[in-house]
Amino acid sequence: MNDFLWSSGHLGWGVFALAVFTGLWWLLSDLCWRLQSIPIGRLMVALITGWAIGVGLVLLGFLIGNR
């Protein structure tokens, strides 16, 4: 798990990928919200689901990469 946060003198790729993905996902969600007239409830569900899937993929990639 230490490699997740810090690895060989730089940020761990896991936490780095999570931070970048979360930021970009947030901005992308804002763009989608402005381009399409969808109810805020549906947008929040899509936002959270997408973010959870993304985080899952990042963690999975990290685990596979560190086997």
Next chain:
Amino acid sequence: MTILVLQIVILCVVAVAIVLWALYFPYPSPLIRRWLPPRRRWPESQIRTWLEQGGFQRAFLRHFYSDPERIAPPGNSMLAPADGLVTSAEVHGGVRYLVIALSFWDMHVQRSPVSGRVLSVESHGDGFMDGEGREFAFLREKSCPVQKRLVIATDAGQVAVRLITSLAARRIETWVREGEQIERGQRIGRILLGSTVVLELPPAVNLLVRMGDRVWAGETAVAEGVTSP
């Protein structure tokens, strides 16, 4: 060390993007504006705030003052004098008034609906209910104090284009003079932050648009039966 620096730079870029998002919320961040259509890029509430404060974003003003080329359709049909929505086409006192309401995001350059000679360029009203303002109160619920009326003589009668601006703006430019021969679709003027353009037609013309239709200045045919073939 290089990887760490690279990571920090990338994180800083993402952080700046999020800070910009937060600073501009609920309006779009400058980073995403270019991908949004004009109505979403500058929401109405933002424009109204600018109106109250008297300052506008430069990009909005560039859009507002843009003057794209228009290609008039072939034929003799009468063209829309302005971009906007047709809100009324009523007949009052023997004249059919085709009212086109402009939004903040429409191009504000007006074009001649027909070829002909400019008979007069009249200025009306400096305060609502003065002069002709009273007669045309039915055209729009809000006050419309500043008006310019261009009367154009065609081979088959007269038509008039009335440019009406809002209380906040009070500025209309006209680019044609009395006696000037103008072409169908030619630029005739511009309303600065204006709201309404009214085409005054003989009641017998055959209207090609209905209430709620979207029209484009110099491109959309709105009526037939005025200009001789």
